[in-house]
Amino acid sequence: MTRTGLMLAAAAFALAACDETTQSAGLGGPFLSPLPDNIVAIADPKQDLDAVKVDPVDGCLVYRHVGPVETTFLPLRNKQGRPICTRAPAETTPAT
Structure with a gap:
């Protein structure tokens, strides 16, 4: 494999590691911003609410x-x- 081929493979591998967990919580981001006050009030404060x-x-x-x-x-x-949770868990009906 040529040097250019190795560089392209390394670049593709590096870009594949990028996902939404590295994105900021700005406008249009995947995170709830701002977090509703009622959720902040009931959430355990030891967790990252950002x-x-x-x-x-x-x-x-x-x-x-x-x-x-x-x-x-x-x-x-x-x-x-x-x-x-945002919705109640689905009720399971016993099999008869």
């Missing part, structure tokens, strides 16, 4: 946790430890 968004899978709020190894999204929890 980068909160709604998980499209279950409708619950998640926040960006920056750890020593990786940055990931964790469920936003209230002071009692329960997740904060």
Whole structure:
């Protein structure tokens, strides 16, 4: 492989690592800005409330946790430890 080919492969690899977790919470960003006061009031203060968004899978709020190894999204929890969701969980009916 030529030097140019290696450079292009390295550039493509570097760009593939960019995702929404590295984006700011500015206008049009993926995060709720500003966070509603009622959510701030019930959320556990140990969580980062600067980068909160709604998980499209279950409708619950998640926040960006920056750890020593990786940055990931964790469920936003209230002071009692329960997740904060925008809709009630679907009821499961027992199979008959």
